[in-house]
Amino acid sequence: MPVPNRNGLEIVSIDVKDVRFPTSLGSHGSDALHTDPNYSCAYVTTTTGNGKQGFGLTFTCGRGTEIIVLTIRSMKKFIIGKNAADIFADFAGFWRTITNDSQMRWIGPEKGVAHLAAAAILNSLWDLWARLENKPLWRLLVDMEPEELVSTIDFRYITDVITKEEAIKLLKDKQAGKDERVKYLMQHGYPAYTTQVGWLGYSDELVQSLCDKYLKLGFKFFKVKVGVNFEDDYRRCSAVRKCIGPNNVLMVDANQAWSVNEAIEWMKKLAPLKPMWIEEPTSPDDILGHAAISKALAPYNIGVATGEMCANRVMFKQFLQSGGMQYCQIDSARIGGVNEILSVYLMAEKLKVKVCPHAGGVGLCEMVQHLQYWDFASVSCTMQDRLIEYVDQQHEHFVDPCVVENAKYLAPKQPGYSTEFLPGILDRFAYPNGSEWRQMIKDGIFPPPDEAELVNV
Amino acid sequence: MPVPNRNGLEIVSIDVKDVRFPTSLGSHGSDALHTDPNYSCAYVTTTTGNGKQGFGLTFTCGRGTEIIVLTIRSMKKFIIGKNAADIFADFAGFWRTITNDSQMRWIGPEKGVAHLAAAAILNSLWDLWARLENKPLWRLLVDMEPEELVSTIDFRYITDVITKEEAIKLLKDKQAGKDERVKYLMQHGYPAYTTQVGWLGYSDELVQSLCDKYLKLGFKFFKVKVGVNFEDDYRRCSAVRKCIGPNNVLMVDANQAWSVNEAIEWMKKLAPLKPMWIEEPTSPDDILGHAAISKALAPYNIGVATGEMCANRVMFKQFLQSGGMQYCQIDSARIGGVNEILSVYLMAEKLKVKVCPHAGGVGLCEMVQHLQYWDFASVSCTMQDRLIEYVDQQHEHFVDPCVVENAKYLAPKQPGYSTEFLPGILDRFAYPNGSEWRQMIKDGIFPPPDEAELVNV
Numbered sequence: 001m002p003v004p005n006r007n008g009l010e011i012v013s014i015d016v017k018d019v020r021f022p023t024s025l026g027s028h029g030s031d032a033l034h035t036d037p038n039y040s041c042a043y044v045t046t047t048t049g050n051g052k053q054g055f056g057l058t059f060t061c062g063r064g065t066e067i068i069v070l071t072i073r074s075m076k077k078f079i080i081g082k083n084a085a086d087i088f089a090d091f092a093g094f095w096r097t098i099t100n101d102s103q104m105r106w107i108g109p110e111k112g113v114a115h116l117a118a119a120a121i122l123n124s125l126w127d128l129w130a131r132l133e134n135k136p137l138w139r140l141l142v143d144m145e146p147e148e149l150v151s152t153i154d155f156r157y158i159t160d161v162i163t164k165e166e167a168i169k170l171l172k173d174k175q176a177g178k179d180e181r182v183k184y185l186m187q188h189g190y191p192a193y194t195t196q197v198g199w200l201g202y203s204d205e206l207v208q209s210l211c212d213k214y215l216k217l218g219f220k221f222f223k224v225k226v227g228v229n230f231e232d233d234y235r236r237c238s239a240v241r242k243c244i245g246p247n248n249v250l251m252v253d254a255n256q257a258w259s260v261n262e263a264i265e266w267m268k269k270l271a272p273l274k275p276m277w278i279e280e281p282t283s284p285d286d287i288l289g290h291a292a293i294s295k296a297l298a299p300y301n302i303g304v305a306t307g308e309m310c311a312n313r314v315m316f317k318q319f320l321q322s323g324g325m326q327y328c329q330i331d332s333a334r335i336g337g338v339n340e341i342l343s344v345y346l347m348a349e350k351l352k353v354k355v356c357p358h359a360g361g362v363g364l365c366e367m368v369q370h371l372q373y374w375d376f377a378s379v380s381c382t383m384q385d386r387l388i389e390y391v392d393q394q395h396e397h398f399v400d401p402c403v404v405e406n407a408k409y410l411a412p413k414q415p416g417y418s419t420e421f422l423p424g425i426l427d428r429f430a431y432p433n434g435s436e437w438r439q440m441i442k443d444g445i446f447p448p449p450d451e452a453e454l455v456n457v
Numbered sequence: 458m459p460v461p462n463r464n465g466l467e468i469v470s471i472d473v474k475d476v477r478f479p480t481s482l483g484s485h486g487s488d489a490l491h492t493d494p495n496y497s498c499a500y501v502t503t504t505t506g507n508g509k510q511g512f513g514l515t516f517t518c519g520r521g522t523e524i525i526v527l528t529i530r531s532m533k534k535f536i537i538g539k540n541a542a543d544i545f546a547d548f549a550g551f552w553r554t555i556t557n558d559s560q561m562r563w564i565g566p567e568k569g570v571a572h573l574a575a576a577a578i579l580n581s582l583w584d585l586w587a588r589l590e591n592k593p594l595w596r597l598l599v600d601m602e603p604e605e606l607v608s609t610i611d612f613r614y615i616t617d618v619i620t621k622e623e624a625i626k627l628l629k630d631k632q633a634g635k636d637e638r639v640k641y642l643m644q645h646g647y648p649a650y651t652t653q654v655g656w657l658g659y660s661d662e663l664v665q666s667l668c669d670k671y672l673k674l675g676f677k678f679f680k681v682k683v684g685v686n687f688e689d690d691y692r693r694c695s696a697v698r699k700c701i702g703p704n705n706v707l708m709v710d711a712n713q714a715w716s717v718n719e720a721i722e723w724m725k726k727l728a729p730l731k732p733m734w735i736e737e738p739t740s741p742d743d744i745l746g747h748a749a750i751s752k753a754l755a756p757y758n759i760g761v762a763t764g765e766m767c768a769n770r771v772m773f774k775q776f777l778q779s780g781g782m783q784y785c786q787i788d789s790a791r792i793g794g795v796n797e798i799l800s801v802y803l804m805a806e807k808l809k810v811k812v813c814p815h816a817g818g819v820g821l822c823e824m825v826q827h828l829q830y831w832d833f834a835s836v837s838c839t840m841q842d843r844l845i846e847y848v849d850q851q852h853e854h855f856v857d858p859c860v861v862e863n864a865k866y867l868a869p870k871q872p873g874y875s876t877e878f879l880p881g882i883l884d885r886f887a888y889p890n891g892s893e894w895r896q897m898i899k900d901g902i903f904p905p906p907d908e909a910e911l912v913n914v
Contacts, residue, residue: 035559063560067528067570073909074524102492103520109713109741111768112569113524157740160717160749256566260617283614284566285771287744288778292617311568311768314742321745452530455912 004132006085008050014079014121015045016072018065018456019057019421020431021362021394022440030200032227032257038062039394040431041333041362042069042117043421046124048084054128055420058120058333059361065431069456071117074104079121088129091152095122095339099154111311115336122337123367127417137338137417138373142182146171149378153343157314161321167346174381181377189408190372191221191383192390193251195360197240198224207236211243218407221249221387223279227257230266237273246274251305253279260289264296271297277305277327284309290324305329308358312336316344320351329358329389332367338417341371349379360391365402366418369409397425433457461589463542465507471536471578472502473529475522475913476514476878477888478819478851479897487658489684489714495519496851497888498790498819499526499574500878503581505541511585512877515577515790516818522888526913528574531561536578545586548609552579552796556611568768572793579794580824584874594795594874595830599639603628606835610800614771618778624803631838638834646865647829648678648840649847650708652817654697655681664693668700675864678706678844680736684714687723694730703731708762710736717746721753728754734762734784741766747781762786765815769793773801777808786815786846789824795874798828806836817848822859823875826866854882890914 020040030036041057042065060068078098087094099110099118108114130137141149146168155164162170197210211222224240226233233252241250252275258266263281270278278297282289284306294304303326310316312335319325328348330341348355355375357368365388372388380386388409395401399422400414412418428436432449440446477497487493498514499522517525535555544551556567556575565571587594598606603625612621619627654667668679681697683690690709698707709732715723720738727735735754739746741763751761760783767773769792776782785805787798805812812832814825822845829845837843845866852858856879857871869875885893889906897903 037560061560061563063558064531064564067524067531067564070527070909070912071524074521077907101520103494103518106518107521107524107570107573112571113564114569116564157716157743259614283771286614288775314740318745450534452527455527
């Protein structure tokens with residue numbers, strides 16, 4: 001039983017910081033709808049009476065991070081004084097406490113700001129738990145008995161697809177061969193694809209030189225942003241296809257740019273370039289729209305991928321049920337933390353949909369590798385047509401950054417969820433008073449913060 | 458053309474207040490998941506250079522209102538300095554500006570906290586516009602040419618159900634007889650139903666005496682909260698049915714208490730009491746679940762009603778498309794203000810689903826009457842099986858409260874959207890420093906605010 005001894009584990013503080021990196025200066029991360037992101041996060045440090053700490057974050061794009069930070073401050077009252085061991089012993093119950101407070105749930109429920117804030121807190125608790133067990137998170141998950149793992153999940157609203165009992169049975173049926181799969185992961189890592197070659201703001205020359213670079217690094221899967229101008233898309237995708245050849249894989253990502261019919265027409269015209277998937281063709285809330293697009297594009301062998309902005313397990317459930325998603329792109333920071341993500345993996349396995357997590361941003365690669373490792377060891381038990389997104393940005397800020405070699409995520413080895421920032425990062429990048437921001441604002445590179453952005457400092 | 462002259466209409470301030478009423482003291486508004494709401498709102502006052510003002514709000518349940526207030530403060534930068542006349546001339550464009558900022562949309566998009574905040578701002582602008590035209594909002598809407606009205610709507614993601622051109626044609630086709638319908642509304646009002654008889658926290662005696670009271674007031678439709686304990690529900694609903702007789706109408710409301718299958722089973726057992734609808738049987742995000750429940754309950758003549766927590770037009774679109782909603786309960790404060798609500802009415806009309814708005818809370822009855830008046834005059838042009846919810850609470854705070862007589866909402870006559878608080882309300886109920894709150898906190902009736910609840914004061 002992995003729940004630790006209670007002594008000293010009462011939670012005495014939840015600290016939260018608004019941390020922003022000035023990525024908009026290089027058009028990194030630019031896409032059809034997010035033209036100038038400053039990759040950012042709300043960063044939570046949870047501390048126990050005996051001085052143990054857990055670190056958790058939720059990813060943001062700059063403006064508005066102050067709102068997530070305040071929401072986490074508002075949620076402190078549900079956590080401070082609770083014992084972490086008690087939380088882990090009834091994690092599903094605790095999860096419901098912070099995601100469904102009888103008054104606060106009105107401003108969600110289980111979506112948007114409120115759920116992002118909950119995710120940061122929950123991720124810090126999972127990091128704490130893994131550290132207490134002296135294991136990387138994926139090993140904590142893999143080593144849990146099926147009953148223990150499933151006890152962390154709130155099954156409300158998903159029992160029409162999977163019940164607690166079915167989830168336990170599913171995990172038990174996959175126990176055989178687990179040790180061999182863990183060994184395989186330790187030796188071979190997990191396949192990655194790159195999104196680095198085709199951000200929308202990049203020039204054609206940069207796209208080509210990046211294709212060459214990532215081919216040399218061993219990548220076989222390449223994702224390109226599309227959706228603003230068809231001729232541009234066709235030219236850029238053609239260039240990538242020419243560079244990577246017919247045997248490597250191209251994926252495209254519209255970041256919600258289109259209506260349903262527009263997505264179908266646009267992708268039919270891109271079909272000759274043989275993309276494996278179209279990602280986020282339309283509104284992240286449009287389940288029936290994604291199902292219609294999936295159906296229309298199936299004859300072209302183009303699958304539909306989505307999930308990075310999918311609000312919660314209930315939305316994922318329907319995408320999985322409806323045939324609206326051939327690739328399930330869970331995001332480690334959006335839905336309600338590890339607890340809720342586990343339920344999505346279990347539903348995806350039950351309904352035989354491949355999970356290819358969203359990553360990039362700040363800390364998403366670091367976190368999501370743990371989840372996908374668990375999936376291979378304990379849930380789907382296969383890597384067939386499964387990949388983890390990889391973007392080579394913002395890793396330098398972390399104590400235990402992900403390591404990708406020969407296009408494989410190598411096994412995380414340090415205890416925890418790989419979410420701790422290096423010393424000094426908060427001093428430099430806390431917004432707006434970190435030293436880097438003070439300098440950039442002084443130099444006129446960015447405008448000063450507005451009054452709302454100052455409430456948490 | 459109802460867009461006013463630009464002179465003096467630059468927006469010089471957006472003021473926002475956290476306003477809470479201590480309704481939890483009387484179990485008013487209590488239901489299966491919201492056991493102790495303090496009906497509250499984020500209250501926006503928008504002021505132009507020439508001193509004109511618009512008032513707008515979004516409803517909340519107490520804790521967490523500080524988060525909405527901060528979000529509105531964060532959105533000020535998108536509005537201050539803009540000219541209100543320019544906003545009205547391209548209202549759809551402005552709508553997209555504040556709901557889809559390239560960085561902030563990550564923390565939504567178009568849902569939860571971010572969208573509630575946008576709604577409060579947008580509602581204040583519609584109130585301003587109607588005041589500038591010296592008309593109640595419903596008359597402003599009714600008097601607009603179809604092209605003008607439709608120009609306020611962002612059709613992104615809904616063109617597979619209705620395009621701008623179809624919406625204009627729909628409105629044009631309904632122009633005939635509009636004057637007569639306006640006259641009818643002025644003379645007869647619009648039918649209301651009461652939710653006042655069966656809040657979950659009420660005793661059986663109180664339920665009975667309230668049924669008697671509302672029957673005497675002329676009501677024919679009565680809604681009862683259910684979902685925690687079946688025996689309790691059956692007893693309470695039986696009492697209401699006995700009191701109102703077989704010819705009046707009973708509706709029941711589970712406020713998201715159930716899973717899909719549980720909803721079906723529970724309602725089959727309540728079917729002998731002949732409820733007209735089951736409201737919010739399960740997660741407000743579960744479109745396919747509502748469709749399954751609708752299908753299972755159709756043989757029992759029980760419709761499914763939902764919408765008060767439906768996040769945006771894309772979710773409404775799918776509820777309407779899928780047969781998951783026989784009664785569309787738009788909420789005047791949740792989705793992105795009047796602009797987005799208009800699109801839901803138009804989709805509902807196209808797909809022949811009845812709109813019966815959610816109301817109650819703070820200001821919801823005041824606002825939603827305007828929308829439903831417009832629907833009768835300009836869109837569905839019928840009252841058949843359509844009703845506005847009515848809860849007789851929190852009206853005393855408003856300058857222009859709704860007036861319900863003989864179970865009819867009488868026509869609002871004052872200019873605006875009926876959203877202005879009386880002088881003194883902010884001094885008394887602003888949280889936590891209004892005089893009423895200071896006294897209640899001093900008396901130990903409520904705990905003092907936490908640090909997060911103090912950031913906006």
